[in-house]
Amino acid sequence: MRSRHVSGLALVCAAVGILAGCSTLPAAGPSTTQIDPPNTNPDPIKDYLVVDLNQQVVDILSQYRVAPFSNRFAAPRPAPGQIVGVGDVLSINLFEAGQGGLFASAYGARVALQQRVDTDGSISVPYAGRVKAAGESPQVVERRIVAALEGRAIQPQALVQITETVSRSFVVNGEVSKPGRYPITAAGDRVLDVLATAGGAKQEAFETRVTLQRGSSQASAVMKDLIDNQSENVYVQPNDRIYVTKDPEIFLAFGAVPNPGPINFGIEKLSLLEAVGKAGGLIDQRSDPSAFFLFRYEPASAVRSMRPDYNGRFGEKVPVVYRVNLRDPRAYFFARNFMMRDRDVLFVSNAPLTELQKFLEILSTARNVASTAYLAQRISARL
Incomplete structure (x- = not known):
């Protein structure tokens, strides 16, 4: 009889061993010790920095501006001011001081025309030929036209305006x-x-x-x-x-919260405390209020202000995990003044007792499997 109990216990142990060897306990994310493992070194080598949220951190980040x-x-x-470019359309008015000149007509000694600047940067002006215009101001183009008409027109004058801008658009x-x-x-x-x-x-x-x-x-x-x-x-x-x-700003919530997944800010400025509320708060039976984390990238300049000992190993964009202990009443004031950013990630770890409960459930399942196997052996032995 005793050997049967020992055999059943052995089966239970074997089942538990198999389960433990195949996978870890099911969870919605890393545990507290996985995020920040115990270490006598104050700054263990990790792929991110862990920073405790406090008033100093809130004050430093409140001065930071995305640029x-x-x-x-x-x-x-x-x-720069108006500059003529290729493809622009110029309005050109040419004037002479007296009658009988190049531009004399029944309507006076004046000619108005429009010219589009060619790909070579020049325009065509009657009696002046090709005049370079691209890269110059309208005033410079006026002087070039007048210089080209000197000796041909009677005291010529020109007025140039840009009427259609293509190059400066x-x-x-x-x-x-x-x-x-x-x-x-x-x-x-x-x-x-x-x-x-x-x-x-x-x-x-x-x-x-x-x-x-x-x-x-x-x-x-x-x-x-x-x-x-x-x-x-x-x-x-x-x-x-x-x-x-x-492109609405969102944050992502994971772990022991009622509403995990992407959540819209919905307002112009969202605090960490408001974000927790949007995620439904913490699940009483599962969450560990002392293990609340926010993941984001911070500029190295801000990290150096928070952590003067930062050695710059991550470059200019530093992965930071902010740890918030919501068992401390002061943390609620810190979270109220800590502003969320687009694509921030919130994670609430499970309480240690929750992990124990999961283990006991697995153990119970393994024991039931072992009992069923033992019963099957007895039935088989009697046949």
Whole structure:
């Protein structure tokens, strides 16, 4: 009889061993010790940095501003004044001081014509021949025409204006009311100015992404960041392309929360505390409030302010895991002032007792399997 119990126990142990060897306990993500393993070294070598959320961290990050446009496209500056370019259309008025000259007619000594700048950068002017115009201001073109007419016309004068700009224009496409090509004004136009010219964005500013393409360089920013930070509202340059898309900011929630998955911000600014609320809070029976984590990339400059000992091993974009202990009442104030960013990842680890419960459930399953096997052996022995 005793041998049968020993045999059954052996089967249970074997089943548990097989289960343990095949896989770990099922979970929605890493455990606390996997994210931040115990180590006597204060900064163990990991593929990310773990930073405890406190008031100092909140203060440092509140000063940080996303700067995709000003960083990529240098300091904002006005575009140069009116410059003639290939493909532009010029309105040219020629005048003489008296009758009987080259341009004399029944309507006076004046001629008006329009010329499109050829691919070689020049225009054709009666009696003046080919005049170089591309790359010059209208005033320079006027002087060149007058110089070419000297000795042929009576005290000639010229007035040149750009009536159609092709070379100094930009394109706006996407979620705007009036997409198309627009000329750059003499005073220069900023990104928000050209969006207004194109009829404005169709979506809310916090759900609108603006992409600026200049040559081979490209950068994107949320429209509300251009409004909040004027240094990002850079001047548009000739041949820039601006794409406006609807791109709501989201964060992703995982682990012991009622509503895991991608979640829209839904408002202009979302705090960490509000994000927890949108995810449904924490599941009482499963979550470990002391093991709440936020994953994101931070610029190296911000990390150096938070961690003066940072050795720069990750380069300019540092993977950071913020650890929040919601058992500490102060953490709720920290989370209230900690602003979320697009594509942040929240993770709430399971409580240790939850892991124990999972293990006991597996053990119970293994024991039932062993009991069934033992019963089958007895039946087989009797047959």
